[in-house]
Amino acid sequence: MKRITAIVRPEKLEALKEALFEQGIKGMTVSQVNGCGNQHGWKEYFRGTEVLLNMVPKVKFEIVAEDEEAEGIVCAIQGAARTGEVGDGKIFISPIDEAIRIRTGERGSEAL
Numbered sequence: 001m002k003r004i005t006a007i008v009r010p011e012k013l014e015a016l017k018e019a020l021f022e023q024g025i026k027g028m029t030v031s032q033v034n035g036c037g038n039q040h041g042w043k044e045y046f047r048g049t050e051v052l053l054n055m056v057p058k059v060k061f062e063i064v065a066e067d068e069e070a071e072g073i074v075c076a077i078q079g080a081a082r083t084g085e086v087g088d089g090k091i092f093i094s095p096i097d098e099a100i101r102i103r104t105g106e107r108g109s110e111a112l
Helices: 011-021 065-079
Strands: 002-008 028-033 042-046 047-051 056-065 087-094
Touching: 002 011, 002 065, 011 056, 011 065, 042 056, 047 065, 056 065
Parallel strands: none
Antiparallel strands: 002 056, 002 087, 028 056, 042 047
16 A cells, blocks of 8 residues: 655646545645745735745645555546646655554455
């Protein structure tokens, strides 16, 4: 199993949810987050003083899927989230050793 974590622009939330459901994912966790990458935020002026706003609002998607489904999910995320501009986000893929459904005690693929 793989955990796919995608951090994307907030305006891509609905398009990305739709693309993931079309991919047939069984579930996901979505969080509103703040952070910075290469762009390091932006400058604004408040009462004549320059202020660096270095925390940019983003949306974080977390999905756990079977190994063979991971590449299709990654492609769907890239297709739905890409604008071609700085700040499109990142995708991280990591292994998952075990999944357990608390309600039934199911383990592994059955727990997804």
